[in-house]
Amino acid sequence: MWHMTSRKRADLLLVERGLFESRARAQAAIEAGGVTANGKPVLKPSETIPADAEISAEPAHPWVSRGGVKLSGALEQYPIDIEDHVCVDVGASTGGFTEVLLANGASIVYAIDVGRGQLHPSLQDNPKIVSMEETDIRSLAGKRLEIRPDIVVIDVSFISLKLVLPAVLPIAAAPTHLLALIKPQFEAERKYSKKGIIRDEAVHKAVCDDIATFAESLGCTDINVFPSSIAGGDGNTEFFIGARRG
Numbered sequence: 001m002w003h004m005t006s007r008k009r010a011d012l013l014l015v016e017r018g019l020f021e022s023r024a025r026a027q028a029a030i031e032a033g034g035v036t037a038n039g040k041p042v043l044k045p046s047e048t049i050p051a052d053a054e055i056s057a058e059p060a061h062p063w064v065s066r067g068g069v070k071l072s073g074a075l076e077q078y079p080i081d082i083e084d085h086v087c088v089d090v091g092a093s094t095g096g097f098t099e100v101l102l103a104n105g106a107s108i109v110y111a112i113d114v115g116r117g118q119l120h121p122s123l124q125d126n127p128k129i130v131s132m133e134e135t136d137i138r139s140l141a142g143k144r145l146e147i148r149p150d151i152v153v154i155d156v157s158f159i160s161l162k163l164v165l166p167a168v169l170p171i172a173a174a175p176t177h178l179l180a181l182i183k184p185q186f187e188a189e190r191k192y193s194k195k196g197i198i199r200d201e202a203v204h205k206a207v208c209d210d211i212a213t214f215a216e217s218l219g220c221t222d223i224n225v226f227p228s229s230i231a232g233g234d235g236n237t238e239f240f241i242g243a244r245r246g
Helices: 010-016 023-031 066-077 096-103 161-171 201-217
Strands: 007-009 035-037 048-050 055-057 086-090 108-112 129-132 151-154 176-182 220-227 239-245
Touching: 007 010, 010 023, 010 035, 010 048, 010 055, 023 035, 066 096, 066 176, 066 220, 066 239, 086 096, 086 161, 096 108, 096 151, 151 161, 161 176, 161 201, 176 201, 201 220, 201 239
Parallel strands: 086 108, 086 151, 108 129, 151 176
Antiparallel strands: 007 048, 035 055, 176 239, 220 239
């Protein structure tokens, strides 16, 4: 009797098979060209493949999140000596930035996020991470961490860096090195955004210039603004600002 093999979305099947822990990671691997089904490349996450297909899959990157790809790329553009330094990761989320800092020899990372339970399981018991969940960086105004960090990294959403930088820089030591992700969709006026995406390069430049000028007003020097090595998960072009203070 003829039997038709059922088909499933490639990204869903990869997760079902236990090859990836999330659809996001499965999709990233597919988009990076690292997945084959029955010997043929899987070109799109939405592609349907036989449910019993022989699948080969390589991860798109070694980090717990795409944030790791962004920060590791930024450190190539704006090198910072991280070994044996105390760091603060604002907007730590899954821990992509935190993981990169540890891989580069950080002695301690304060992982700060307004959310809860987001840090990747592989990082949760790391003794070098001080997880500060349900913490808005602005609530630390006038306070000090147990050990003052001298490296600050930032990846936040739905808030402007103009609100974050004045909160985090005073709790850092001097000198401090900064690498912060600039997300134009959270900095520019909403009229420039179409369905949450800003494509106008003039708006990108205006936002980056504005943040650089603002950082300078806070005492930052050696300022360098450059594109992130990959776009945001929503397709928005993102940038980094690297700087020194003190």
